[in-house]
Amino acid sequence: MPPAAAQPDLSNAVWRASSYSNGQGGDCLQIADQVPGPIPIRDSKNPTGPALFFPAPAWSGFLTALATGGLT
Numbered sequence: 001m002p003p004a005a006a007q008p009d010l011s012n013a014v015w016r017a018s019s020y021s022n023g024q025g026g027d028c029l030q031i032a033d034q035v036p037g038p039i040p041i042r043d044s045k046n047p048t049g050p051a052l053f054f055p056a057p058a059w060s061g062f063l064t065a066l067a068t069g070g071l072t
Contacts, residue, residue, distance in 0.1 A: 008035050010051060017044060 013032035020028065030047070032040045038053035054062070065071050 007051075007053065008037055008040070010035065010040055013040065015042065015047070 010032060013035055015030040015032050017030055018028045028044045030042050030044050032042075032051070038055050039059045040051040040053055041059075042051040043049060
């Protein structure tokens with residue numbers, strides 16, 4: 001198994017809520033923009049918890065599939 005890639009420092013990351021969030025901070029994803037490398041995603045209910053990192057092409061493909069009904 002290859003070694004795990006170093007994760008970027010997210011201590012100063014600016015997180016934004018999903019556009020589908022209800023504005024109350026519950027049950028949504030947060031995305032940190034302007035972080036080089038993979039896209040960090042976290043659970044809004046656990047902001048100090050771990051983030052998942054997705055390669056930009058994979059995240060873009062996922063969003064496209066959501067928008068076009070490609071996930072059923």
